[in-house]
Amino acid sequence: MKILVALKQVPDTETKIKVAADGKSLDPADVKWITSPYDEYALEEAIRLKEGKGAEVVALSVGSDASKDVLKNALALGADSAVLLKGEGQGDPYAVAQVIAAYAKDKGFDLILCGNKGLGGDNAAMGPMLAELLGVAQANVIVKLELGDGTFKAEREIEGGSEIVEGALPAVITAQKGLNEPRYASLKGIMAAKKKTIEELDAAAVTTAAQVSALALPPERPAGRLLQGDAAQQAQALLQALKDEAKVF
Amino acid sequence: MILVFCELKDGQIRKPSAEALSEGRRLADASGKKLGALFAGASCAGAAEAAKFGADVILTAEGPSLASYSSDAFATVLADAVKAKGATVLLAAATAVGKDVLPRAAARLGAGYASDVTGLSMVDGKLQAVRPVYAGKAFATTSFASAVQTATTRPNVFPAAEKAGAGATEALAAPAGDFKSVVKEILAKASGKVDLSEANVIVSGGRGMKDGANFKILEELADALGGVVGASRAAVDAGWGLPHSMQVGQTGKVVSPTLYIACGISGAIQHIAGMSGSKFIVAINKDPEAPIFKLANYGIVGDLFEVVPELTKAAKAMGIGSN
Ligand SMILES: Cc1cc2nc3c(=O)[nH]c(=O)nc-3n(C[C@H](O)[C@H](O)[C@H](O)COP(=O)(O)OP(=O)(O)OC[C@H]3O[C@@H](n4cnc5c(N)ncnc54)[C@H](O)[C@@H]3O)c2cc1C
Ligand SMILES: Cc1cc2nc3c(=O)[nH]c(=O)nc-3n(C[C@H](O)[C@H](O)[C@H](O)COP(=O)(O)OP(=O)(O)OC[C@H]3O[C@@H](n4cnc5c(N)ncnc54)[C@H](O)[C@@H]3O)c2cc1C
Numbered sequence: 173m174k175i176l177v178a179l180k181q182v183p184d185t186e187t188k189i190k191v192a193a194d195g196k197s198l199d200p201a202d203v204k205w206i207t208s209p210y211d212e213y214a215l216e217e218a219i220r221l222k223e224g225k226g227a228e229v230v231a232l233s234v235g236s237d238a239s240k241d242v243l244k245n246a247l248a249l250g251a252d253s254a255v256l257l258k259g260e261g262q263g264d265p266y267a268v269a270q271v272i273a274a275y276a277k278d279k280g281f282d283l284i285l286c287g288n289k290g291l292g293g294d295n296a297a298m299g300p301m302l303a304e305l306l307g308v309a310q311a312n313v314i315v316k317l318e319l320g321d322g323t324f325k326a327e328r329e330i331e332g333g334s335e336i337v338e339g340a341l342p343a344v345i346t347a348q349k350g351l352n353e354p355r356y357a358s359l360k361g362i363m364a365a366k367k368k369t370i371e372e373l374d375a376a377a378v379t380t381a382a383q384v385s386a387l388a389l390p391p392e393r394p395a396g397r398l399l400q401g402d403a404a405q406q407a408q409a410l411l412q413a414l415k416d417e418a419k420v421f
Numbered sequence: 422m423i424l425v426f427c428e429l430k431d432g433q434i435r436k437p438s439a440e441a442l443s444e445g446r447r448l449a450d451a452s453g454k455k456l457g458a459l460f461a462g463a464s465c466a467g468a469a470e471a472a473k474f475g476a477d478v479i480l481t482a483e484g485p486s487l488a489s490y491s492s493d494a495f496a497t498v499l500a501d502a503v504k505a506k507g508a509t510v511l512l513a514a515a516t517a518v519g520k521d522v523l524p525r526a527a528a529r530l531g532a533g534y535a536s537d538v539t540g541l542s543m544v545d546g547k548l549q550a551v552r553p554v555y556a557g558k559a560f561a562t563t564s565f566a567s568a569v570q571t572a573t574t575r576p577n578v579f580p581a582a583e584k585a586g587a588g589a590t591e592a593l594a595a596p597a598g599d600f601k602s603v604v605k606e607i608l609a610k611a612s613g614k615v616d617l618s619e620a621n622v623i624v625s626g627g628r629g630m631k632d633g634a635n636f637k638i639l640e641e642l643a644d645a646l647g648g649v650v651g652a653s654r655a656a657v658d659a660g661w662g663l664p665h666s667m668q669v670g671q672t673g674k675v676v677s678p679t680l681y682i683a684c685g686i687s688g689a690i691q692h693i694a695g696m697s698g699s700k701f702i703v704a705i706n707k708d709p710e711a712p713i714f715k716l717a718n719y720g721i722v723g724d725l726f727e728v729v730p731e732l733t734k735a736a737k738a739m740g741i742g743s744n
Contacts, residue, residue: 185671185691189558196562198555209672264563265524266533291671292555295536297524300492304528309601310492312521325605329666330517331616333609335490339602349672350665381567382533388560390553390697396704396717406721407731410703411739413719418701420622420680421646421741 173227175218176281178272178298179211179246180290181239191387198387207242210287213347216354217317218285219250225319228252230281234259234271240370247365248357254368259375264382265293269301274376277306281342283324288313288346299346309339315350422478422506423449424457426499426513426522432467437514437576437619439474444541444579445512446475446586452543456586457506461498461595463488472588474581479588480506484595491600492521499526502593503569510548512541515573515618523573532569537675539578539698548572556671556694576619577677578698614649617669622648623678625669625696626656629685629706629725633661638729639684645736651676653686670695684725688713705729 183189183203190199207215218229231246231254233239243254257271276284284306289296296312303310309324315334316327319341326337329348357365399409414420425445427438434442442458449456457478458471465481472479482498499522503511511526513519515537527534539560540551548570550563563572617623624643626636639650651669669676671694681699686692688704688711696702697716704717705725714720721728 183555185556185694187555187558189555191559198559264533266528269528294552294554294556294675295524295534296520297527297534297536300521300524301528301534303492304496304525310521310525311602312492313517327608328517328604330607331618332614332666333607335604335608336606337602338605339600343602379531379566380533381527381531382535382563382565382570384554384561385549385564386562387554388562390557390560393697393702393716394718396702396714396720398714398720398722403723403727403731404735406723407728407735410719410721410732411735411741414680414701414703415739415741418680418718420701 173221173225173282174280175221175227175229176276176284177211177215177218177229177231177246177251178284178286179215179231179233179242180208180287181205181233181235181242182208182291182293185291189389191389196384196387205238205241207245208287208291210289210291210347210349212354213349213351214285214287215246215249215251216352217347220352221319222250230255232257232272232275234268234375243370244365245357247368248361249355250361254370256370256372257375258372264380265295265297266301266381267378269298269305270378271375272302273305274378275373283341284344286344286346288348299344303344306342306344309343311337311339311343312346313348314345315348317345317351422455422457422508423510423512424459424503424506424508426459426511426519427471428514428516428518429460429462429465429467434467434470434474435514435516436581437516437574439581440576440579441512441514441574442471442474442476443582444574446582446584448510448541448543448548452546457508459499459502461487461495469588469590472586473583475584475586477587477589479590480593481590482593482595486598487595489604490518491603492525493602494596494600495522496525496529497596498593499523500529503530505593509569511569511571513573515575519573523571527571530569531567532571533565533567535563535572537575538572539575541572541574553675553698556675557697558694575677577621617649617651617667617674617676620649620676620678622646622680623651623669623676624648624682624684625651625653625686626684627653627686628655628659630656633663636663638726638733642682642729642733642736645733646680646741648678648680653692683713684729686713687711688716
């Protein structure tokens with residue numbers, strides 16, 4: 173079995189967002205970059221499948237040289253090989269999906285694992301777009317995955333519960349928290365990863381369908397008000413304010 | 422035409438879909454286009470209600486092959502309807518189904534897609550979207566280059582507004598079957614309460630709740646206010662038996678209720694990321710220095726175990742939530 177894992181490099185969750193001079197991108201100064209957390213569940217699932225049934229795991233990222241950190245980490249965690257598809261602008265999720273589809277289409281992957289969304293961009297779109305471009309099945313926001321003979325059974329999070337999706341392989345599966353508990357890289361893994369090389373290819377030329385034309389910080393919230401008195405008085409004052417001032421009720 | 426994919430539940434249009442449809446009406450008026458409402462399923466009984474939200478045309482793809490949700494089958498219905506009607510804008514609510522099917526349909530149409538948007542407008546005949554990025558720490562304007570533009574609308578942001586439309590009905594063919602993936606079973610349909618992402622009032626608890634059993638007092642307050650209960654990651658990860666589906670934040674649910682009450686939550690940046698889109702925020706915390714107070718419209722410095730029951734009592738006395 174051949175598994176592809178798509179990993180995106182994103183700003184750490186602590187990042188204070190600053191808008192760059194162009195008014196439409198993130199100012200990269202002082203940004204600490206990490207692997208998108210949901211992609212870590214995707215990678216962990218691939219490694220567990222490899223350990224359980226035997227599989228070849230290829231880690232892939234679309235981005236600049238900086239994204240090599242994500243791939244090095246994936247190799248240390250147990251990916252067999254890593255590919256960086258180098259592109260200047262990663263563009264929109266549709267552009268990323270086209271780049272990955274162009275790479276993956278003749279390679280015979282049985283399973284493609286992604287995060288359910290890239291932290292920050294938050295489109296939650298690349299996976300289903302890739303599935304469509306490759307003409308394969310999809311299952312999104314997955315907390316449990318079982319593979320059969322050329323089939324999969326996945327539990328997917330929905331409003332107020334979950335549902336079981338069944339389908340045929342190959343498939344694109346996007347991971348949600350709960351799918352597994354990602355491991356940390358071992359020293360042995362880190363040493364072994366140092367001997368592996370990251371394959372670098374130019375990203376295929378693609379059409380961009382959507383782009384960010386402006387980025388702005390949210391408006392400041394107005395200063396709040398503390399409610400005084402004992403608990404009963406505070407409770408009364410709060411509900412009154414919510415009713416009369418905020419008109420929530 | 423502006424086409425809006427709508428979901429039905431128990432023969433009624435789901436609220437997030439009604440919101441998307443209302444926004445579609447507004448965009449159609451602004452750009453002199455027609456509004457189409459699209460339904461798919463084994464039965465589309467209830468689709469006629471779309472006329473109330475301004476649909477000029479109601480399209481229904483009905484058939485046994487659509488009895489269970491299938492990503493590729495529904496994507497086929499959506500993409501075929503866009504082509505058949507020459508629609509240039511395709512919208513849906515950012516629900517579990519909407520977020521699953523729209524990107525797939527978009528890719529089939531070579532269309533750009535903006536997810537979970539909080540603002541839409543028509544600029545030079547094309548859709549333009551505003552959406553929170555970095556989990557609400559910034560807002561991005563998405564401009565489209567493609568002939569067809571698609572987006573999902575965040576629940577509870579766009580008002581559902583009634584406006585009569587012609588509501589002419591038209592049946593579409595349902596795809597034949599043999600789909601790549603199909604939903605086989607729905608598990609754990611919760612108590613009939615709305616999902617956090619659609620809730621109007623949310624009462625959330627954090628580490629300050631000290632134990633999962635104590636969430637009962639939050640349930641009582643939520644019930645009194647007609648809301649639902651959420652949690653911080655610290656509470657979900659504490660081993661108190663709270664499911665991850667309750668988690669609000671950057672790696673949980675992003676919510677936009679009218680009222681968010683944070684009880685015993687400090688206001689870490691990853692938590693704020695998930696709830697800063699709330700219209701009104703209330704913080705109840707014993708630490709006056711807790712960062713959550715910087716965000717709150719109203720703050721109560723005090724012991725939540727005293728304040729929350731008083732709130733429930735007062736809410737009941739004032740008859741709040743009973744309307
Ligand atoms: C405000 C803003 C401005 C941006 N500006 C630029 C810019 O100027 N230049 C630029 O290069 N990019 C830019 N980007 C990033 C680019 O838009 C994103 O890469 C693209 O939109 C997909 O990201 P997403 O996280 O929304 O995708 P999602 O659809 O949420 O991603 C889902 C999954 O797809 C996979 N995936 C997504 N992207 C990649 C990837 N690159 N490599 C491997 N796997 C991936 C991951 O498994 C991920 O979990 C910007 C993003 C934002 C939010
Ligand atoms: C990658 C990453 C992702 C994350 N994602 C999320 C996420 O999605 N959602 C999320 O919430 N967090 C997330 N976190 C965790 C986040 O950083 C915080 O650790 C977490 O939000 C803290 O939860 P808390 O406010 O409940 O707990 P604490 O920070 O411990 O705060 C507890 C508060 O309760 C108050 N308190 C205690 N007792 C009482 C009482 N009797 N009455 C009143 N107040 C009382 C205290 O004063 C304190 O302010 C993430 C972290 C990382 C690194």
